Amino acid sequence: MAETLIQIGIVGCADIARKVSRAINLAPNAAICAVSSRSHDKAAAFAAANGLPLSAKVYGSYEAVLEDPEVDAVYMPLPTSLHLKWAVLAAQNKKHLLLEKPVALDVAQFDCILEACESSGVQFMDNTMWVHNPRTAAMANFLNDAQRFGNLKSVRTCFTSAADSDYLNRNIRVKPDLDALGALGDHGWYCIRAILLAANYELPKTVVASYEPVLNKDGVILECGASLYWEDGKVATFHCSFLANLTMDITAIGTRGTLHVHDFIIPYHEKESSFLAGTETSFDDLVTGWAKQPIKHTVNTDLPQEALLVREFARLVAEIKFKNSKPDKKWPTISRKTQLVLDAVKASIQRGFEPVQIQE
């Protein structure tokens, strides 16, 4: 069995790598074979604190993981501004790539990463975990059901969290030289992905940022929003912020149905999550109550969503490694669409909230 496990090296010991290490340990088809940081001590401490296999090699440089022939794939939780350099290098070293989101500072950078992956024949996937939860598949089934949901008319998403002053002063996500996209790159990424999911990954034609985004002194976005418009009249809005209580909503409204969810990115509970779905909801005759209201759907999972993500990534890598398959295009295509919308929001902010057309 062990020889069929996909061997993953971790490039960078960011906080999120704790969760992903656990996920790799839980995934039945993957194992951690190496971990690296810019400092050997930090990598060793991470390995000890996070239950990494004793066999996992500890490296004091990112290059060392990329050059290790035992490593099939890397998980890369580096700040966004470092993605271009290290993701391209990983691909050039024939390492399959699980990359943190946002995938790049802009789609031009992301295209360089994708080109490197393509010319090396390696799999790309971004680390957006919630889309791998079976609840998300159940929600997508509902949203794509002509009988239960009809055609999407509007979708509204938000993701806010209350960063403390330490975060707002020091975290990489508010530093222009590290995660220059700030709340848009971090929280907005999820909102945009949820909107695209609801729209069955059809890109909007126009994006308009909301007035009055909040920027920090270095110009990094702490709060913003946007409206998205499609050719057929669908509309979407989202709002993301580091400056408000933890909240994450999707409300998707179709011609025949409605979906509500309040914990779409991180379910309240790891192994059981739910959403509300209504079809042809209606009032009673005298409009004093509802004759038909939304119904709660609960979905169980044995593995946490991040372990399901790792399992899916390792499955695709195994298809390539053991069966000579081509890299799968689905996930990189969705990543690229998310980044395209994100770029359009940023461009609209920079152009004084003018509408920005999206071109694929």
Add this chain to the structure above:
Amino acid sequence: MAETLIQIGIVGCADIARKVSRAINLAPNAAICAVSSRSHDKAAAFAAANGLPLSAKVYGSYEAVLEDPEVDAVYMPLPTSLHLKWAVLAAQNKKHLLLEKPVALDVAQFDCILEACESSGVQFMDNTMWVHNPRTAAMANFLNDAQRFGNLKSVRTCFTSAADSDYLNRNIRVKPDLDALGALGDHGWYCIRAILLAANYELPKTVVASYEPVLNKDGVILECGASLYWEDGKVATFHCSFLANLTMDITAIGTRGTLHVHDFIIPYHEKESSFLAGTETSFDDLVTGWAKQPIKHTVNTDLPQEALLVREFARLVAEIKFKNSKPDKKWPTISRKTQLVLDAVKASIQRGFEPVQIQE
């Protein structure tokens, strides 16, 4: 007891008057003493079908109710374009006024109605029922609680319903000569009111309509939305439509708390309703679930919200009639603010989605 009941005349037998008749019958301090329609037969049929007291007079003209000395107050469910004429006439006839929403085609018209009420010393109230539900008071308590909610940062509301083709072709709410404000006046009214409630009735400074509202062939709004901005950085968005499945949401996010509700206008159940409230919601250490999630609050009521509205209206009228009090300013002030925002949304649509400043 009977002589202390406030005697209400109904001016117009619109469908909504069925529900309000029941509410007046349920309210402990009000009674229906007259009903009118442009046709005597229609008014008589309405009285018979809706359990009106046998003592209630049936009139074939609106004027007759306004001239009946037994009538203390009128409930007026006429199309919006008729409000100016009939509401002013009612006030001039010293009838206290419970008026359907939207209160007027614009704030200038509404100011004429308010001036007529003021100079006659009669009470004005609009017929927005949900704000009289004790759940709404519980939500407002939460939203105004510095510890549980903090300062409002953003609020998002929507109200959509799926009108059938008969409604879209024939209903007064899509006729330019009757309810010219369409979905904005009908559904948007509730969304705007909810936003104002969350903002503790502080008016936004700027309103920007969303691109691509849907208008019918006569130019009546079938779907639209807007973003609202306050001086202190609060933001709100709403979306209203006659063209999508029945949905009504508020998501209000503060610095310390979050409120969610999915049935804010018409609770799912008449006598028991709920909302979700979270304070300092948070993830667990590894971000695999929530350490603190929103909690469901349930509120019971003996009387339906529309009967509580009638009771409040009749209470204020009784204060004037029996205790020589002045008319209460709270409700007309809130109505006027709602109309001001509604006017700004319409103006922004007409000006090509330009920002419109609100001046009180």
